[in-house]
Amino acid sequence: xxxxxxxxxxxxxxxxxxxxxxxxxxxxxxxxxxxxxxxxxxxxxxxxxxxxxxxxxxxxxxxxxxxxxxxxxxxxxxxxxxxxxxxxxxxxxxxxxxxxxxxxxxxxxxxxxxxxxxxxxxxxxxxxxxxxxxxxxxxxxxxxxxxxxxxxxxxxxxxxxxxxxxxxxxxxxxxxxxxxxxxxxxxxxxxxxxxxxxxxxxxxxxxxxxxxxxxxxxxxxxxxxxxxxxxxxxxxxxxxxxxxxxxxxxxxxxxxxxxxxxxxxxxxxxxxxxxxxxxxxxxxxxxxxxxxxxxxxxxxxxxxxxxxxxxxxxxxxxxxxxxxxxxxxxxxxxxxxxxxxxxxxxxx
Amino acid sequence: xxxxxxxxxxxxxxxxxxxxxxxxxxxxxxxxxxxxxxxxxxxxxxxxxxxxxxxxxxxxxxxxxxxxxxxxxxxxxxxxxxxxxxxxxxxxxxxxxxxxxxxxxxxxxxxxxxxxxxxxxxxxxxxxxxxxxxxxxxxxxxxxxxxxxxxxxxxxxxxxxxxxxxxxxxxxxxxxxxxxxxxxxxxxxxxxxxxxxxxxxxxxxxxxxxxxxxxxxxxxxxxxxxxxxxxxxxxxxxxxxxxxxxxxxxxxxxxxxxxxxxxxxxxxxxxxxxxxxxxxxxxxxxxxxxxxxxxxxxxxxxxxxxxxxxxxxxxxxxxxxxxxxxxxxxxxxxxxxxxxxxxxxxxx
Numbered sequence: 001x002x003x004x005x006x007x008x009x010x011x012x013x014x015x016x017x018x019x020x021x022x023x024x025x026x027x028x029x030x031x032x033x034x035x036x037x038x039x040x041x042x043x044x045x046x047x048x049x050x051x052x053x054x055x056x057x058x059x060x061x062x063x064x065x066x067x068x069x070x071x072x073x074x075x076x077x078x079x080x081x082x083x084x085x086x087x088x089x090x091x092x093x094x095x096x097x098x099x100x101x102x103x104x105x106x107x108x109x110x111x112x113x114x115x116x117x118x119x120x121x122x123x124x125x126x127x128x129x130x131x132x133x134x135x136x137x138x139x140x141x142x143x144x145x146x147x148x149x150x151x152x153x154x155x156x157x158x159x160x161x162x163x164x165x166x167x168x169x170x171x172x173x174x175x176x177x178x179x180x181x182x183x184x185x186x187x188x189x190x191x192x193x194x195x196x197x198x199x200x201x202x203x204x205x206x207x208x209x210x211x212x213x214x215x216x217x218x219x220x221x222x223x224x225x226x227x228x229x230x231x232x233x234x235x236x237x238x239x240x241x242x243x244x245x246x247x248x249x250x251x252x253x254x255x256x257x258x259x260x261x262x263x264x265x266x267x268x269x270x271x272x273x274x275x276x277x278x279x280x281x282x283x284x285x286x287x288x289x290x291x292x293x294x295x296x297x298x299x300x301x302x303x304x305x306x307x308x309x310x311x312x313x314x315x316x317x318x319x320x321x322x323x324x325x326x327x328x329x330x331x332x333x334x335x336x337x338x339x340x341x342x343x344x345x346x347x348x
Numbered sequence: 349x350x351x352x353x354x355x356x357x358x359x360x361x362x363x364x365x366x367x368x369x370x371x372x373x374x375x376x377x378x379x380x381x382x383x384x385x386x387x388x389x390x391x392x393x394x395x396x397x398x399x400x401x402x403x404x405x406x407x408x409x410x411x412x413x414x415x416x417x418x419x420x421x422x423x424x425x426x427x428x429x430x431x432x433x434x435x436x437x438x439x440x441x442x443x444x445x446x447x448x449x450x451x452x453x454x455x456x457x458x459x460x461x462x463x464x465x466x467x468x469x470x471x472x473x474x475x476x477x478x479x480x481x482x483x484x485x486x487x488x489x490x491x492x493x494x495x496x497x498x499x500x501x502x503x504x505x506x507x508x509x510x511x512x513x514x515x516x517x518x519x520x521x522x523x524x525x526x527x528x529x530x531x532x533x534x535x536x537x538x539x540x541x542x543x544x545x546x547x548x549x550x551x552x553x554x555x556x557x558x559x560x561x562x563x564x565x566x567x568x569x570x571x572x573x574x575x576x577x578x579x580x581x582x583x584x585x586x587x588x589x590x591x592x593x594x595x596x597x598x599x600x601x602x603x604x605x606x607x608x609x610x611x612x613x614x615x616x617x618x619x620x621x622x623x624x625x626x627x628x629x630x631x632x633x634x635x636x637x638x639x640x641x642x643x644x645x646x647x648x649x650x651x652x653x654x655x656x657x658x659x660x661x662x663x664x665x666x667x668x669x670x671x672x673x674x675x676x677x678x679x680x681x682x683x684x685x686x687x688x689x690x691x692x693x694x695x696x
Contacts, residue, residue: 075628077456109426149644233510245626
């Protein structure tokens with residue numbers, strides 16, 4: 001099947017339709033659609049609208065509460081916790097991030113902990129939302145055990161991403177969002193389907209030995225990026241976004257799933273830094289100093305993280321996105337309004 | 349020359365003597381000796397007492413103020429800044445960390461920014477000091493440009509270490525302290541002296557090409573660990589411990605040195621998290637959860653970071669340390685009390 005060209009508005013409406021048609025409240029569906037369409041817009045396929053299939057699967061497991069009402073706990077001057085009540089994470093993030101930013105403006109640094117949430121999205125939409133309000137931010141989440149600690153033999157850590165953002169006075173912020181695993185599990189899967197071997201620093205087999213066989217790798221564990229250093233960071237993510245905030249480590253999250261294959265349910269930690277509080281009267285000079293760093297990176301031909309994503313965004317905002325006709329049909333089949341006409345709603 | 353056996357008490361007194369004999373105030377000398385002797389005790393040679401030679405060199409450049417009186421600025425409810433006034437970092441850290449912990453106990457999360465300090469030590473002594481008070485902590489510093497961004501050709505970042513600690517109810521804390529560079533510059537130097545080639549993922553030459561020649565590597569730049577992911581983290585360290593807190597990035601710090609070879613002068617950021625505020629009534633359960641993670645690591649034969657260091661500590665506390673007779677002689681030559689008798693003061 002060919003690709004279909006779709007406008008961002010159409011895709012958002014379709015995503016909301018798919019989600020509400022499968023039992024998710026409208027406020028959650030709007031918040032979730034926003035981050036998944038943003039992924040598609042940025043050609044970040046792994047976190048684009050195909051994840052709607054996983055969201056629907058998660059809704060159907062009965063583990064997730066589609067009508068969850070996030071509860072805010074204003075714990076301390078620099079700490080807000082939001083109990084997601086076993087709903088998806090984007091809505092509790094929207095609610096909590098407003099309080100997080102208010103706090104950071106007063107206290108300099110502040111933290112938002114989201115508990116009991118099904119986390120389905122990339123972290124950069126959350127980081128970008130904070131950077132847009134002028135604060136630097138650091139976020140992390142565990143996931144389901146699939147990564148072995150360096151020197152280990154079995155899955156323990158999740159892919160445990162860390163994301164960071166720095167607001168820039170002009171244009172897009174400095175943003176990265178990276179798994180602490182060597183690669184995404186999906187990349188091993190793609191190699192398996194294509195009958196290709198994988199590099200032998202990606203994963204270990206179920207006996208703890210490095211393997212180039214994707215089949216054996218999927219039964220074993222992924223490695224962390226950067227050896228024991230990446231492993232240390234993965235452990236930090238478990239601790240800060242797990243026990244610190246009173247939520248599950250990746251191993252507990254996997255057990256909680258009971259093999260149903262829902263999205264991982266766990267906590268999330270987001271830290272915000274207000275450069276105007278840290279810098280006081282010098283905040284403007286400090287911003288220039290950061291720009292000098294970025295100039296030092298791009299001036300020698302290196303790229304800033306997320307650069308490809310921002311280029312894709314520019315294209316998509318102008319021209320819309322393309323989706324495989326197959327995925328589009330799958331999404332239509334999951335929505336109530338199956339009579340949508342892609343051509344009528346798509347880009348001209 | 350043979351090695352000499354020394355007690356930790358003797359070594360501390362010698363370190364203080366070396367520093368005060370070369371123009372450092374006693375309060376600074378005590379604080380600095382503590383961290384350097386701790387490095388020696390933990391057999392962390394790269395951050396042990398040989399660094400005293402560099403401290404003396406730094407004192408002699410005239411860049412450092414040996415009598416600097418750190419100034420505390422209580423900026424916001426969760427932020428304290430300490431202006432080190434161009435002195436060494438350990439004393440301002442001691443002063444600032446007390447306020448940091450007080451703040452974290454009230455606000456949940458808090459930050460300490462140290463400005464204008466010459467940073468000479470590892471970060472783990474600072475992290476351990478905080479963990480001993482029951483708070484988790486994250487610390488980072490830039491240094492002097494010697495690392496290229498991934499995809500780049502020239503030094504821009506410093507070795508930019510990140511350290512993290514988690515307090516444990518029994519025994520030593522979980523602690524890591526890692527450079528975001530692929531290796532320490534000293535390791536390339538050691539290969540050069542030994543006439544050995546280096547692995548070609550350590551460094552690039554001055555034309556930006558990967559090299560296995562340590563000579564060319566030293567004229568070029570080191571690589572970050574873990575490719576573009578380590579590079580992103582190195583940039584984060586520059587931003588948070590530089591522009592955010594109103595201090596120099598590694599490139600400015602190198603320029604500030606004017607080729608004198610002093611210790612790097614820059615800022616430092618330390619973040620403290622109080623698990624009892626984050627966890628409330630569940631803090632005890634949360635601590636057990638963290639222990640389950642550690643059990644999951646060591647239970648599969650992997651090591652916790654710093655494990656070798658803690659084992660060395662146990663040995664050194666019992667039996668003292670050994671130093672090369674050459675280094676010992678060099679230190680004696682730099683101290684006023686050159687008639688010290690190592691045998692009389694050393695271990696029995």
